[in-house]
Amino acid sequence: PELTPLLSSPRICMKCKESPAALVIRLKDPFCRSCFREYFVHKFRAVLGKNRVIFPGEKVLLALSGGPASSAMLRQVQEGLRRETAKKLRFIPGIIFVDEGAVCGQSAEQREQSLAAMEAIAQATGFPFHVAHLEQAFELPSSILRRGARGSAAGPGYKAAVQGFIQQQQRQEAAGGDGAACPARPRGPDTAPGSRLPDAALTQQLLRFFEAAETLTAKEEMLQMLRTHLIVHTARTQGYSKVMMGDCCTRVAVKLFTNLALGRGAFLAMDTGFLDTRHGDVAVVRPMRDYMAKEIAFYNHFFGVPTITTPALRPKRREKPSIHHVTEKFLVELQVDFPSTISTVYRTGEKLSPAPAEGTSESELCLLCLCALDTLTGEWALHRGCTRVT
Amino acid sequence: NSVPCSFRFRGGAELLFDGVKKHQVTLPCQPEPWDIRKLLKWIKQNLLKERQELFMEGESVRPGILVLINDADWELMGELDYKLQDQDNVLFISTLHGG
Numbered sequence: 001p002e003l004t005p006l007l008s009s010p011r012i013c014m015k016c017k018e019s020p021a022a023l024v025i026r027l028k029d030p031f032c033r034s035c036f037r038e039y040f041v042h043k044f045r046a047v048l049g050k051n052r053v054i055f056p057g058e059k060v061l062l063a064l065s066g067g068p069a070s071s072a073m074l075r076q077v078q079e080g081l082r083r084e085t086a087k088k089l090r091f092i093p094g095i096i097f098v099d100e101g102a103v104c105g106q107s108a109e110q111r112e113q114s115l116a117a118m119e120a121i122a123q124a125t126g127f128p129f130h131v132a133h134l135e136q137a138f139e140l141p142s143s144i145l146r147r148g149a150r151g152s153a154a155g156p157g158y159k160a161a162v163q164g165f166i167q168q169q170q171r172q173e174a175a176g177g178d179g180a181a182c183p184a185r186p187r188g189p190d191t192a193p194g195s196r197l198p199d200a201a202l203t204q205q206l207l208r209f210f211e212a213a214e215t216l217t218a219k220e221e222m223l224q225m226l227r228t229h230l231i232v233h234t235a236r237t238q239g240y241s242k243v244m245m246g247d248c249c250t251r252v253a254v255k256l257f258t259n260l261a262l263g264r265g266a267f268l269a270m271d272t273g274f275l276d277t278r279h280g281d282v283a284v285v286r287p288m289r290d291y292m293a294k295e296i297a298f299y300n301h302f303f304g305v306p307t308i309t310t311p312a313l314r315p316k317r318r319e320k321p322s323i324h325h326v327t328e329k330f331l332v333e334l335q336v337d338f339p340s341t342i343s344t345v346y347r348t349g350e351k352l353s354p355a356p357a358e359g360t361s362e363s364e365l366c367l368l369c370l371c372a373l374d375t376l377t378g379e380w381a382l383h384r385g386c387t388r389v390t
Numbered sequence: 391n392s393v394p395c396s397f398r399f400r401g402g403a404e405l406l407f408d409g410v411k412k413h414q415v416t417l418p419c420q421p422e423p424w425d426i427r428k429l430l431k432w433i434k435q436n437l438l439k440e441r442q443e444l445f446m447e448g449e450s451v452r453p454g455i456l457v458l459i460n461d462a463d464w465e466l467m468g469e470l471d472y473k474l475q476d477q478d479n480v481l482f483i484s485t486l487h488g489g
Contacts, residue, residue, distance in 0.1 A: 022461070022462050022466075023463035294485060296485075297483045297485050298458075301458070301483065302461075307401075309402050312487050325487075328486065328487065333453045
């Protein structure tokens, strides 16, 4: 290994050229705290502004795992909604936390602790807080396996919607009402089942279900699928038309490679892109996908974003690691010597079209992932729908 | 030449150290000054309870683990060559499988 020079990067912020740099991001760009904060906040606004899929007044469900990326995402939403902000965000947020503690090796007590911590974090925001336990996947209706009908008749375009919303607000303020844009609702878990855990028998059933998946890779995929189903179901039943997920750039790059290995090459854009429309009536967006894990970690540290640490799926003794784990290791290690690895993977992913996943009106959809069955590609098709497997 | 300093672990890294997030230590006297390279070696020998490969790789930290010295990116301070000062604070944040 080559010698590290004593000062590998210049120490003054490259943006303001005045303050001392606090961190290095991108390819060797030193930023001070203040300029970094601006950069971070701007990126969030820019990704929502560029994509323009979240309409004013729309109900958006924030999927909060307690981890760094989704926690940073929550903070961006909070800051963006504040009245003082010049270009404030204009949607109505709610939070959902999925308790996966049972399959991740947490005891009942640890699960309660995580839930209590998440509840405290959510209450501090004033947003409605919803909880789903992974065990509740057994109670999902079969409609979760079908694409929902898209929202009613074509609404106004984005610009018209914003204008209408602003006018309505001005009328309300003139009439002396409080800004109804994003009221801080007093929160208790009245929309959530509360922090009581599901029945032990249901938990056992869940554990047996996961045991049936023979590899850690399969378990990981199952977990992600059930988590998504629970989130989408909550969104549907609670009137949210959008879900925000906290997948960051590093995670998106890992997912891209992992999904290639899993035979999901045709659906990379849907699985990793900004907008995921497979569920029809509820659209999933990934506003954090342009943030590197390092940027998020530093932001959370500098600006006091609360997070919790929950265990991930663990390999049993002598069990092989999952494809997800191996991919993460590969990309993160390559990144050390080639610092544009992850951003290159991400940028390549950006060029993919979501069309193959949407399919045509004639194509059937996979029951589990709701993407089009790619049955036209003959012997090369690795992705087979449930209906075709005996 | 002993150096009192503290270090903290976050993002899951604390799980490798009995879940203890904050450690206050006085590094023992040594002829040569303490640097991060030596600190890591000391941590490996004295604090790392299990699965060393989850925290370290070679003489450095495992890729995916960030190092902050007094709240600044260690990349700005010389990484492994940074010479520890009295009361320095080192923070290790794991960014692996999180979010």
